[in-house]
Amino acid sequence: MHSPGLREAKKAATRSALARAVLRLSTRAGIDHVTIDAVAAEANVSVRTFHNYFSGKEDALLHFVSSLFDTIVERIEARPTDESFFCSVRTALIEAATSPDVGEPAEIVALLRLLDTDPGLTARSRDMELGDTVEARLAELCAQRGQPAHTLYPRMVLHNAITTIRVALEFWVTHHDDDPTTSAELATVLECAFDQLAAGLLQPIRPLNEPVDPIPEEH
Secondary structure, eight states: OOOHHHHHHHHHHHHHHHHHHHHHHHHHHOGGGOOHHHHHHHHTSOHHHHHHHOSSHHHHHHHHHHHHHHHHHHHHHTSOTTSOHHHHHHHHHHHHHTOTTTOOHHHHHHHHHHHHHOHHHHHHHHHHTHHHHHHHHHHHHHHHTTSOSSSHHHHHHHHHHHHHHHHHHHHHHHHHHHOTTTOOOHHHHHHHHHHHHHHOSSSOOOOTTOOOOOOOOOO
16 A cells, blocks of 8 residues: 555646646647647546546646745745845746756746736636735745845845746747757856846846957057
């Protein structure tokens, strides 16, 4: 017999595999064209197994989003307590975005767009109050670090960081598809984006991969 811990781990793995299967298929064809039969085949399980875990494909995608938020918050919690909150959020987001466990960058970009444009997903996301839950957990983290919790700062850090990671991912996916042989590493693009955010937006920092002007020779 399997131990309770092993059974729960297997269930969690199946749930994650199904959610990622929905995400992959949605990235390829759009969520409207994804069928439960196709998801089950993609994950190599039966349709009945899918329905044991989720009521529909939207539920599967929102499970993925919730798990992603959990991962990010856990990574922030694991950072040194004397590190600035901004640096902790930055590191956690970059680590999550470049982790093979999270998914392909194009899949994450597609998911974020779906959350903005699909009415069913948007409504369900509001009902689950995912954003409010993450904000509450981050406010608690600020309090643990001796910083005021219910202020503007943690919300500005969170939302600006999420926007930065999204724009950088979209930029990388677009340029990587154009010419994969010359595209910068994803982590480099993400670091550059956060460097710009930290420096402010009044002036651009040196663009990624821009050659440095050579020093003129003296005659």
